[in-house]
Amino acid sequence: MTQHVRLCEVGPRDGLQMAKGMMPTADKVRWVRQLAEAGLHEIEVGSFVSPKLVPQMADTGIVLHQALEVEGLTVCALACNLRGAMAAYEAGAHVLAFPISVSETHSHANVGKGTDAQIAMMAAIVEWVRQQPRPMRIDAAVATAFGCSLEGVVPAARVASVAQAVVRTGVDEIALADTVGYAHPAQVRDVVRATQDAIGAKLTKLHLHDTMGLGLANALAGLTEGIRSFDSCLGGLGGCPFAPGASGNIVTEDLVFMLESMGYHTGIDLSRLLAARALLAQALPEDPLRSGVAAAGIPKTFQERRERVRSGC
Amino acid sequence: MTQHVRLCEVGPRDGLQMAKGMMPTADKVRWVRQLAEAGLHEIEVGSFVSPKLVPQMADTGIVLHQALEVEGLTVCALACNLRGAMAAYEAGAHVLAFPISVSETHSHANVGKGTDAQIAMMAAIVEWVRQQPRPMRIDAAVATAFGCSLEGVVPAARVASVAQAVVRTGVDEIALADTVGYAHPAQVRDVVRATQDAIGAKLTKLHLHDTMGLGLANALAGLTEGIRSFDSCLGGLGGCPFAPGASGNIVTEDLVFMLESMGYHTGIDLSRLLAARALLAQALPEDPLRSGVAAAGIPKTFQERRERVRSGC
Numbered sequence: 171m172t173q174h175v176r177l178c179e180v181g182p183r184d185g186l187q188m189a190k191g192m193m194p195t196a197d198k199v200r201w202v203r204q205l206a207e208a209g210l211h212e213i214e215v216g217s218f219v220s221p222k223l224v225p226q227m228a229d230t231g232i233v234l235h236q237a238l239e240v241e242g243l244t245v246c247a248l249a250c251n252l253r254g255a256m257a258a259y260e261a262g263a264h265v266l267a268f269p270i271s272v273s274e275t276h277s278h279a280n281v282g283k284g285t286d287a288q289i290a291m292m293a294a295i296v297e298w299v300r301q302q303p304r305p306m307r308i309d310a311a312v313a314t315a316f317g318c319s320l321e322g323v324v325p326a327a328r329v330a331s332v333a334q335a336v337v338r339t340g341v342d343e344i345a346l347a348d349t350v351g352y353a354h355p356a357q358v359r360d361v362v363r364a365t366q367d368a369i370g371a372k373l374t375k376l377h378l379h380d381t382m383g384l385g386l387a388n389a390l391a392g393l394t395e396g397i398r399s400f401d402s403c404l405g406g407l408g409g410c411p412f413a414p415g416a417s418g419n420i421v422t423e424d425l426v427f428m429l430e431s432m433g434y435h436t437g438i439d440l441s442r443l444l445a446a447r448a449l450l451a452q453a454l455p456e457d458p459l460r461s462g463v464a465a466a467g468i469p470k471t472f473q474e475r476r477e478r479v480r481s482g483c
Numbered sequence: 484m485t486q487h488v489r490l491c492e493v494g495p496r497d498g499l500q501m502a503k504g505m506m507p508t509a510d511k512v513r514w515v516r517q518l519a520e521a522g523l524h525e526i527e528v529g530s531f532v533s534p535k536l537v538p539q540m541a542d543t544g545i546v547l548h549q550a551l552e553v554e555g556l557t558v559c560a561l562a563c564n565l566r567g568a569m570a571a572y573e574a575g576a577h578v579l580a581f582p583i584s585v586s587e588t589h590s591h592a593n594v595g596k597g598t599d600a601q602i603a604m605m606a607a608i609v610e611w612v613r614q615q616p617r618p619m620r621i622d623a624a625v626a627t628a629f630g631c632s633l634e635g636v637v638p639a640a641r642v643a644s645v646a647q648a649v650v651r652t653g654v655d656e657i658a659l660a661d662t663v664g665y666a667h668p669a670q671v672r673d674v675v676r677a678t679q680d681a682i683g684a685k686l687t688k689l690h691l692h693d694t695m696g697l698g699l700a701n702a703l704a705g706l707t708e709g710i711r712s713f714d715s716c717l718g719g720l721g722g723c724p725f726a727p728g729a730s731g732n733i734v735t736e737d738l739v740f741m742l743e744s745m746g747y748h749t750g751i752d753l754s755r756l757l758a759a760r761a762l763l764a765q766a767l768p769e770d771p772l773r774s775g776v777a778a779a780g781i782p783k784t785f786q787e788r789r790e791r792v793r794s795g796c
Contacts, residue, residue: 317782317783317784319782319783322783322784323784350782351775351779352782352784352785354740354741354744354745355703355741355745356744356745356746357744357745380775381775381779381782382737382740382741382775382776382779382782383699383734383737383740383773383774383775383776384699384737384740384741384775386696386697386699386700387699387700387702387703387741389700390668390700390703390704391703417775417778417779421696424695424696424697427667427695427696427697428667428668428695428697428700431667431669431670432667432668432669432670433669460696461696462664462693462694462695462696462697462730463695463696465730466664466694466695466730469630469632469663469665469695470630470632470635471630471635471636471665472665
């Protein structure tokens with residue numbers, strides 16, 4: 171089992187789309203650069219959705235264009251339909267993230283069509299992308315995979331079955347998303363196992379929210395099941411329109427602290443990562459940033475461990 | 484492996500001793516009653532320490548006396564020396580909690596003597612308590628077991644060795660305490676295993692802080708190793724004098740949500756537990772209360788799960 175864990179920073183998309191404030195485009199670009207310089211090699215920089223519905227994402231094309239200039243950075247963008255996927259491709263995205271909700275009700279609320287129709291849309295997108303001259307990785311996010319604020323319980327068998335149908339469309343990778351943050355560790359174990367049984371190594375990633383304070387415990391449960399890729403968000407920014415009072419994504423800083431402390435390799439420099447909070451705090455003064463590590467400071471034991479690892483003791 | 488998990492609410496002690504405000508005695512008593520009515524059968528109601536050093540605990544005797552009237556409640560009190568232990572016994576405490584720090588430096592800072600001297604003190608207390616007519620359970624908390632803000636890394640072998648010496652004094656139970664909140668899940672696994680190898684089932688409990696946001700992930704790691712008892716604090720109140728900016732204990736509400744969701748039995752009614760926050764918030768308006776479940780509300784899926792369990796599906 172590899173000890174490398176791949177993190178995808180979704181702050182510029184999932185974080186900013188729910189923010190009270192609007193981060194200026196130039197700040198977004200500087201922030202993406204800072205995140206990349208801290209060692210985040212995969213960043214979801216925005217989404218190609220209606221600027222009327224999500225005004226915070228209206229400048230995604232410009233941000234993406236600038237992000238492509240950052241050496242070594244894998245640039246991801248989200249889209250919810252063929253038109254958005256085409257825009258992501260035309261803009262030069264390396265990775266397309268596409269949500270497919272297991273909950274019919276959430277799917278209708280989120281993208282205006284049911285689960286099967288969204289899977290058919292995914293198939294059309296894959297077909298179109300594969301005909302283009304440039305390759306683009308296609309990641310499907312199986313949303314509301316751990317419960318839905320509208321439908322309640324989402325059975326693991328249903329998640330596995332949707333994941334299987336999505337894999338048949340020819341996507342490259344599948345993520346399971348705890349869209350509203352209802353997951354608990356035993357459920358993460360069960361749903362990940364059911365999905366692995368159905369689609370094997372195509373399941374690569376978990377997208378977790380920290381709504382109930384269980385985000386990192388759920389990440390740990392995923393790690394135990396062999397998951398080696400996670401979405402996370404600097405400062406835990408974000409939230410969920412269907413869970414009032416809910417907090418956002420799992421906190422990148424604390425996740426990196428946990429993973430590196432446990433001996434996993436993320437390639438991320440925690441001090442530089444913490445420094446990237448300043449720009450975010452300045453641009454969005456009304457949006458509270460979370461992070462235990464940021465509040466308490468990197469403990470002495472963390473540095474010592476890294477030094478021991480370096481010296482081979 | 485039993486599915487019952489025993490929680491000890493340490494809010495009235497560990498939470499209030501670090502609070503900015505002073506909770507009035509009558510409110511403390513009402514709060515202890517509310518916590519007990521929510522199903523918390525073990526509560527650390529205060530500490531018998533110098534009121535000059537910890538003025539918030541000056542009324543521990545009165546609170547303890549009232550707490551003894553709550554039917555079925557196991558009443559715990561903390562003391563740091565023989566005099567305090569005698570006071571706890573005289574007041575009628577069912578359980579004495581006694582801290583013994585693995586870190587020499589922290590031990591001196593916390594109780595004014597080194598680790599060995601504190602173990603000798605424990606032995607004297609055990610001897611004295613066992614000669615009294617009434618039994619009193621004696622729990623030793625092995626503090627700074629996962630790192631120290633003053634000494635840095637605390638080796639697992641040293642923790643196990645201190646735990647072994649403490650067990651020889653004749654105490655009933657041993658808890659491992661992450662006093663400053665530096666623990667990570669792999670370390671919890673390693674230190675718990677090393678301690679279990681040294682003292683077996685005498686290790687019963689973990690006392691975790693959420694400083695780095697890893698509190699519940701660490702609790703999960705403990706559960707995996709067979710730990711079935713935890714300290715926690717309503718609203719995650721508390722903190723650590725040696726870790727500025729650090730947050731407090733793991734949050735009782737979120738821990739109960741996690742455990743009950745995972746199928747463990749705590750005996751605690753989550754709705755009533757959340758209701759017990761009101762008094763705390765009112766009495767300590769300057770002390771922010773944490774809890775994902777309190778902020779987002781108990782999700783639909785939690786109720787449904789309990790109903791399924793009840794109906795046997």
